Amino acid sequence: MKKVMIEFKDFSFQYRAQQEPTLQGINLTIVEGEKVLIVGPSGSGKSTLAHCINGLIPFAYKGEISGSLRVIGQEQKDLSIAELSNQVGTVLQDPDGQFVGLTVGEDIAFSLENHVVQQTEMKSKVAAAARAVDIHEFLASSPQELSGGQKQKTSLAGVLVGDVDILLFDEPLASLDPYTGTKAIELIDRVHKETGKTVIMIEHRLEEVLHRAVDRIIVIHEGRIAADMPAAELLSTTLLSEVGIREPLYLTALKYAGCSITANMNPQHVNDIELEACSNKLKIWYECNQSRQDKLENPPILELRDISFGYEKNQQVLDKLNLCIHKGEMVCIAGRNGAGKSTVSKLICGFYKPSSGSIRMHGRDIAQDTIKERAERIGFVMQNPNHMISKTLLYDEVALGLRLRGCPEELVRERVHQVLKVCGLYVFRSWPISALSYGQKKRVTIASILVLEPEVIILDEPTAAQDYRHYNEMMEFLLTLRGQGMTVIMITHDMHLMLEYADRAIVLADGVKLADDSPERILTNTDVVKKANLKETSLFALAIKAGLKQPEEFVRRFIAYDRRSRGG
Numbered sequence: 001m002k003k004v005m006i007e008f009k010d011f012s013f014q015y016r017a018q019q020e021p022t023l024q025g026i027n028l029t030i031v032e033g034e035k036v037l038i039v040g041p042s043g044s045g046k047s048t049l050a051h052c053i054n055g056l057i058p059f060a061y062k063g064e065i066s067g068s069l070r071v072i073g074q075e076q077k078d079l080s081i082a083e084l085s086n087q088v089g090t091v092l093q094d095p096d097g098q099f100v101g102l103t104v105g106e107d108i109a110f111s112l113e114n115h116v117v118q119q120t121e122m123k124s125k126v127a128a129a130a131r132a133v134d135i136h137e138f139l140a141s142s143p144q145e146l147s148g149g150q151k152q153k154t155s156l157a158g159v160l161v162g163d164v165d166i167l168l169f170d171e172p173l174a175s176l177d178p179y180t181g182t183k184a185i186e187l188i189d190r191v192h193k194e195t196g197k198t199v200i201m202i203e204h205r206l207e208e209v210l211h212r213a214v215d216r217i218i219v220i221h222e223g224r225i226a227a228d229m230p231a232a233e234l235l236s237t238t239l240l241s242e243v244g245i246r247e248p249l250y251l252t253a254l255k256y257a258g259c260s261i262t263a264n265m266n267p268q269h270v271n272d273i274e275l276e277a278c279s280n281k282l283k284i285w286y287e288c289n290q291s292r293q294d295k296l297e298n299p300p301i302l303e304l305r306d307i308s309f310g311y312e313k314n315q316q317v318l319d320k321l322n323l324c325i326h327k328g329e330m331v332c333i334a335g336r337n338g339a340g341k342s343t344v345s346k347l348i349c350g351f352y353k354p355s356s357g358s359i360r361m362h363g364r365d366i367a368q369d370t371i372k373e374r375a376e377r378i379g380f381v382m383q384n385p386n387h388m389i390s391k392t393l394l395y396d397e398v399a400l401g402l403r404l405r406g407c408p409e410e411l412v413r414e415r416v417h418q419v420l421k422v423c424g425l426y427v428f429r430s431w432p433i434s435a436l437s438y439g440q441k442k443r444v445t446i447a448s449i450l451v452l453e454p455e456v457i458i459l460d461e462p463t464a465a466q467d468y469r470h471y472n473e474m475m476e477f478l479l480t481l482r483g484q485g486m487t488v489i490m491i492t493h494d495m496h497l498m499l500e501y502a503d504r505a506i507v508l509a510d511g512v513k514l515a516d517d518s519p520e521r522i523l524t525n526t527d528v529v530k531k532a533n534l535k536e537t538s539l540f541a542l543a544i545k546a547g548l549k550q551p552e553e554f555v556r557r558f559i560a561y562d563r564r565s566r567g568g
């Protein structure tokens with residue numbers, strides 16, 4: 001009999017600020033050495049469940065607990081937070097929320113210091129963990145100097161270096177570029193296999209997390225366990241789409257072609273899937289469908305000409321970068337962690353000044369425009385919602401910009417309510433923001449910019465922590481605004497988003513533009529994919545596996561069909 005590591009029995013939890021329990025009737029046992037994935041829509045209670053396991057509930061977040069939760073045989077409520085942190089190592093959803101060291105190296109070493117490890121051993125362990133997640137060049141940097149993905153890598157290295165029995169990852173992939181995300185999943189898998197530790201992962205990016213096998217998937221829906229079964233079984237049901245979670249793209253493609261998915265086809269990975277009964281249907285579907293035509297371009301709205309920039313002397317983050325965004329376009333900017341994507345938006349918004357080159361809007365150089373003047377026309381939604389929120393109540397946060405512009409309160413109310421409805425936040429309108437999940441907070445920051453109806457909106461990782469339903473609703477709303485002339489720039493590591501919604505993708509690498517083309521051409525270009533740490537779409541792999549002669553064209557036809565089926 002394997003040792004029981006986590007055991008919830010008739011467990012419920014209600015936050016002090018809530019009227020209803022957030023978790024209800026949870027019965028869940030996780031045994032030693034298991035690798036479990038937890039999925040569920042935004043706000044379903046995944047992070048709450050994780051916080052119960054690592055002790056943030058009840059130590060940091062107060063509320064009412066009923067039933068029992070045992071961690072390695074002991075009632076969680078009888079353990080101190082220090083005892084729990086010796087057993088459970090956590091990577092939190094918000095990497096800023098857990099920095100303790102002044103440098104990356106100190107931060108990674110923190111859990112070792114708790115265990116009184118020799119200095120030399122500590123150094124080599126920290127270096128090895130940093131190398132494993134490719135952050136070793138930044139060991140002496142302060143966390144403030146890191147890009148979002150680099151912070152996430154530091155947190156990952158921090159738990160991997162420690163000596164705990166249970167590893168808990170809350171959306172470990174959210175800010176990682178696709179290649180690094182794949183490496184992180186491989187690394188977690190390797191640690192799991194080599195050490196036999198118990199691994200619990202919460203993740204929205206299902207297709208990417210299933211790159212390496214998990215023992216089972218637990219689906220949380222409205223605070224309850226809606227399913228607990230192996231991946232192959234779950235993917236052959238309609239449960240995921242019923243609760244609003246996206247299935248892997250290759251399965252969507254197979255369904256479009258009229259194939260039914262069964263557990264014995266091994267649907268959990270595109271490389272393993274058995275296609276014998278499907279290849280012909282896919283070929284027929286391919287023959288019967290057309291790809292879309294490239295659109296004609298409007299005049300440029302925003303141009304970056306020969307932009308160079310570094311945060312410090314002798315640092316060259318951007319090197320004579322040229323970019324052109326056309327009015328009414330929906331463009332993605334992609335590239336590996338630290339490529340300079342967020343830096344580009346900070347320069348456009350005027351937070352920093354380029355060392356050379358010019359930024360033009362409607363052909364006019366905006367070098368002399370203040371941050372405030374730029375903000376009236378260019379809205380910017382930052383990567384981390386906790387960096388943007390300044391008000392206590394959700395309504396006030398979304399109303400803030402309109403109020404600052406002197407908008408009459410009646411109109412503020414009308415516009416705020418309208419945008420809250422579209423962003424799926426209307427039911428929370430009178431809530432304090434502290435009572436929202438990370439994904440919900442992210443939507444608040446998007447709503448607070450959308451309500452101002454800017455000419456150009458720049459969204460840094462808009463889909464991070466969003467479930468499929470909210471993702472679609474928000475993207476469809478952005479499409480409507482785009483139809484009314486708004487220009488949308490999205491910085492993203494989400495290859496699905498790029499394929500499904502972007503007219504064009506611009507790829508940055510080494511401070512310059514590596515590629516500028518349609519998303520489907522970029523994601524089927526092996527050279528660009530490799531250089532920029534992107535990931536080829538699984539549609540491409542599916543087409544090759546099914547023996548289709550032109551896999552790139554299959555991807556294009558899928559995208560065209562998918563957009564038509566969504567009314568686009």
Ligand SMILES: Nc1ncnc2c1ncn2[C@@H]1O[C@H](COP(=O)(O)OP(=O)(O)OP(=O)(O)O)[C@@H](O)[C@H]1O
Pocket residue numbers: 015016017018022040041042043044045046047048049061093434435436437438439440465466
């Ligand atoms: N500190 C808190 N105080 C009160 N309520 C909270 C708090 N944190 C979360 N909640 C509520 O609990 C519910 C579940 O939140 P949780 O963060 O567990 O969701 P999640 O499934 O992890 O979502 P996401 O995928 O968006 O991160 C949310 O509806 C939220 O309103």
Ligand SMILES: Nc1ncnc2c1ncn2[C@@H]1O[C@H](COP(=O)(O)OP(=O)(O)OP(=O)(O)O)[C@@H](O)[C@H]1O
Pocket residue numbers: 144145146147148149150175177311312317335336337338339340341342343344383
């Ligand atoms: N305040 C800062 N001081 C010094 N260096 C910084 C600062 N902010 C970012 N950098 C560095 O500039 C480079 C580009 O960072 P940026 O945040 O633009 O990357 P990114 O492409 O948005 O990355 P990610 O995908 O990880 O969010 C990185 O190497 C980062 O370490």
